[in-house]
Amino acid sequence: MRNDEDFEINLTGSSDDLNTQSPTQEQKESGWFKRWRKGITTNTSEKKEMPEGLWSKCPECNYICTTSELDEAKYVCPKCSYHHRIGSQDYFDIIFDEGSQTALFENIRSKDFLGFTDLKPYGKRLDEIHHKASHLKDSMRVAAGTVNGKGLVIACMDFEFIGGSLGSVMGEKFSRAVDYCIEHKLPYMVISKSGGARMMESAFSLMQLAKTSGKLSQLSDAGLPYISMLTDPTFGGISASFGMLGDLNIAEPGALIGFAGPRVIKETIKRDLPEGFQRSEFLLEHGFLDKIIPRTELKEKLYQIISLIEG
Incomplete structure (x- = not known):
């Protein structure tokens, strides 16, 4: 020994x-x-160079897989089914039939109406984001296409653009999408992923809550369905307005949904919160959601929903 x-x-x-x-x-x-x-x-010269972006690590279970494997799984962890955050184009590719999608209202961009400055001027912040994410003009993109042959208009948020915040451009795109649906007799779907109203636009941002809610009344009067899909995270002015106004409110598994964050609520009421508080499963159990749909089943479920509504 x-x-x-x-x-x-x-x-x-x-x-x-x-x-x-x-x-x-x-x-x-x-x-x-x-x-x-x-x-x-x-000798460092003998080390093998590893291409960047080849591997992806799940933030929930730490499972490591190739990015191509994750892409094939629709950015759902193969081990624990954690739903990674994805952008609007990823959702369009997942939901729409190949070659059917058409981008709408891409020419609208945010402006600094108020000359707002926090850590930096709002106008400069917009310029930096447009340079970094040149494919995004604002925090929402709209596209029309088909789902297994069924027509659908989708407005989807991009969290990488100032946290998916609600501003005047998002409100305008949302409204024009409703008008497009009414004109072409198409169902409307919004995929939310946002931290709430954009503080840099002040009252202009807050007015979008009333504007978007009013447009949904017009959609309802036209007899057209509105599907609201909540993803991680959906907070603030979004959940206080059109996020919860769907004829059908659905969500992804494990999505964090609410108005104020759990830490703020806990500090306000001075009590511990229930386990899983503000997760989509908790909201479904308490009647705030109609259904939770995994991303891998989303296209087929949407087709079934649209077919059922259209009769």
Whole structure:
């Protein structure tokens, strides 16, 4: 039986004798894991270069898979079914039939009406975001297409654009999408992912709550369905307006949904919150949602819903 010192030497190679002498045959046979020389280095020029973006790690279970595997799984973790956050184009590709989608109202961009400045001027912030994410003009994109042959208009938010915040451009795109649905007799779907109203636009942002809610009344008067899909996270002015006004309110598994965040609520009421509070499963159990639909089943379920509504 080796003593603790011998065991430590085997693991670390810290013995002075091992640093100066070649290993004996007995030492060679005693274990392959011994380090016979200290300070062994590798020439950096010999290291293999690993392409960036090849692997993805699940933030929920730490499972590591290739990005291509994650893409095939519609950005749902193959191990724990965690739904990764994705952008509007990813949702369009998942839901619409191939080659059927048409982008709408892409020419509308945000403006700094108030000359607002926080840590930096709002106008400069917009310029930086447009440069970084050139494919985005604002936090919402709208597209029309078909779902297994059934027509549908989708307005989807992009969280990477100022947290998917609700501003005047989102309100305008939302409203024009409703008008498009009424003109072409199409159902309307909104995929929400937002932190709430955009503070840099002040009252202009808050007025979008009334504007979007009013447009949904017009859609209802036209006898057209509105499907609201809530994803992680959906908070603030979105959940206080059109996010919860759907003829059918659905959500992704595990999505965090509410008005104020759980930490703010806990500090306000001075009480611990129930387990799973504000998760989509909690909201479904308490009657705030009609159904939770995994992303992998979304297209087929939407087709069934639209077919049922249209008769």
